[in-house]
Amino acid sequence: MKNRASVFPYLSVLAMKNRASVFPILIIVVMKNTASMFPVLIIIGLCSLISGLSPQYHFVIDQKNWTEAQKYCREKYSDLATIYDRDDIGSITEAVRSGFTGRAWIGLERGDLFKWHWSLADREFYSDREFDFRNWKQGEPNIDRNESECAAMYHTGEWFDDDCNNKKHFICIKGRRNDNKGFILLRQRKTWREAQTFCRQNHEDLVSVRNQSENQEILNVLQSESAWIGLFSDPWKWSDHSNSSFRFWRSKQPNNFGGNQNCVAAVLDNSGEWNDFQCKRSRPFFCQGRMKSKTPLPTIESATHSDKTTNQASKHTPQKSTTEPRTTERETTQFEKYITTTGPIDKQTSVTTYKYTERSTTEESIIERSAGDYLILLQENKTWSEALHYCREHHVNLVSVTTAATQNWVARKAENASTAHVWLGLRFTCAFKFWFWVRSEPGCYQNWAHGHEPAGMEVCGHAGAVESGGEHHWVSLPETERLNFICYTCDRQGH
Known part of the structure; x- marks a missing residue:
């Protein structure tokens, strides 16, 4: 590695705690194979080095x-x-x-x-x-x-x-x-x-x-x-x-x-x-917490942590139908790739809204209704990490709620829970200081309870749960709480 022109730099940013913020450790390590040099982003022991996030x-x-x-x-x-x-x-x-x-x-x-x-x-x-x-x-x-x-x-x-x-x-x-x-x-x-x-x-x-x-x-x-x-x-x-x-x-x-x-x-x-x-x-x-912005979510953020940005713009092809067309809004969303201890995740970096005309079809409604068949409520009290491990070992993953349709199905399942809240596959990463879904899917849907919006609940060691009653809003809770949880499953569930 004597040829400096062919080597990516080694970057290390030390994690520091003060009363206002926490800076994560980012280490870019160069790995060499016969074809090319690939930078790899590794996150090491971030939360273990930090005794907790001091609120602002x-x-x-x-x-x-x-x-x-x-x-x-x-x-x-x-x-x-x-x-x-x-x-x-x-x-x-x-x-x-x-x-x-x-x-x-x-x-x-x-x-x-x-x-x-x-x-x-x-x-x-x-x-x-x-x-x-x-x-x-x-x-x-x-x-x-x-x-x-x-x-x-x-x-x-x-x-x-x-x-x-x-x-x-x-x-x-x-x-x-x-x-x-x-x-x-x-x-x-x-x-x-x-x-x-x-x-x-x-x-x-x-x-x-x-x-x-x-x-x-x-x-x-x-x-x-x-x-x-x-x-x-x-x-x-x-x-x-x-x-x-x-x-x-x-x-x-x-x-x-x-x-x-x-x-x-x-x-x-x-x-x-x-x-x-x-x-x-x-x-x-x-x-x-931080003073809330007057700009509604989702916000547009600049890319700062990744060397590679991917465009995962959502695409829509209007279906043929005999019903009257309707004009609605659609969003293209740009994401950054991250690697964390729970696996790869995407962070939304920009959103562009555009209008298009669509026609609803019977086929679409059938697909939406059947999505709930692949969700299962586990009436066992586990911490968030235990719930994640259980879902991945016995089913597919903790549920991600990125659309209103999925939220409706999750709300139905949660109503049968034995706990006041039910774990979702939503977690705050103390490394990069944003919320993410463990199952990486595009979507900007939000359903936070008042006082639990992401801008104010950035607390290391917290994860997302849905209310089992009421309006079925999302809340931020310590991962150590023991709750029921909802998994994706490959086996269709009866209603």
């Missing part, structure tokens, strides 16, 4: 109640702010450039369902199903559903739930990497929240227990009595349906004073810590 936060000084603030953020950006870690606390503080030091709404509100979470919220710390590992003593948890509860470990290694305000010894995790990971027992009696604060200030966090082996390691440290671990239950939920378990409450908060403090604000003059307040109070607030 915007501070709005206009005072609104929580519901009005939520509506404003969904119309102008993506949603009210979701907080994932302490870095995001710093980000929202930096977003305030007006000198404001009071209280501002974030996207956390009280829900009806109590759920268990780990204090260490970073999902990349947990392998598949480790976030849901439990080792309850028989009969536990016997939680009072009207109060938040916290988990502790007996000297036997089994867990129990208790009032978070009780004082116990506690166990911290020193660090999350193998070279500094370890567990330390603090023989100081603190409430669960006090213990969490101590661990975060002096170590990493209250300990997470990810598997049985780790449970035994922690038990060896505990030896006797009982101690708090990092598991807690609460009813709080995020406006954008994120599964972030990060909490940053002020001391003795939330207290639900008066019985109707159901919304959360960051107290900026107190390090951004949180209080619960009445939702009807008017305050400034934080939005997340």
Whole structure:
């Protein structure tokens, strides 16, 4: 490879995380055969190098109640702010450039369902199903559903739930990497929240227990009595349906004073810590996501990531018919080719709209009706990746919805689901920061639910699902959620 004129350059762009964006690694490797030199685009470990996408936060000084603030953020950006870690606390503080030091709404509100979470919220710390590992003593948890509860470990290694305000010894995790990971027992009696604060200030966090082996390691440290671990239950939920378990409450908060403090604000003059307040109070607030363009989708984007662009313009030949002709619009779409861990994908780069006259035929309607015969609903709860693997192993693929006709069939199938949402073959690529269908097909059809439009839901680790009821809109959900799913199949399905 001494002849520089005959060799493609080697390009490497380092992945970097800041509070506004993430830059992917792109490596172009030259492979040589006897005929010619071919550049190959390889994507290596992109998401594993990034602990998560920090949302882009915007501070709005206009005072609104929580519901009005939520509506404003969904119309102008993506949603009210979701907080994932302490870095995001710093980000929202930096977003305030007006000198404001009071209280501002974030996207956390009280829900009806109590759920268990780990204090260490970073999902990349947990392998598949480790976030849901439990080792309850028989009969536990016997939680009072009207109060938040916290988990502790007996000297036997089994867990129990208790009032978070009780004082116990506690166990911290020193660090999350193998070279500094370890567990330390603090023989100081603190409430669960006090213990969490101590661990975060002096170590990493209250300990997470990810598997049985780790449970035994922690038990060896505990030896006797009982101690708090990092598991807690609460009813709080995020406006954008994120599964972030990060909490940053002020001391003795939330207290639900008066019985109707159901919304959360960051107290900026107190390090951004949180209080619960009445939702009807008017305050400034934080939005997340990019400001929405006034130009409707689809947009025209320039090619930036691929050395080769292919034209996949859709073609239409009007069918002969005795019915009256109708004039409609058709689009030609240009795509870029990408290679990802789920296979090759196409990204739309330009759209041209033109009008043509067509005549509908009986043959066309028959083909449209029969498309639903090749879709199958699996009433099994799987993560998005598990659903994709299952469809590819037992059928063809997760379903792609690129036309209104396919959406209609998917909606019919989804109505029989046992979960509120059903996985589609739609995923956000954190490498190139766009949504794509795992089965590469041209089409510009969109059916996003309000507040879940692509411009505002660009979150690494999210995939697309369809509502099983209502209007059957698409939503963006964490891939770790366990849902029913719809596959393409080669076997015709009965109705």
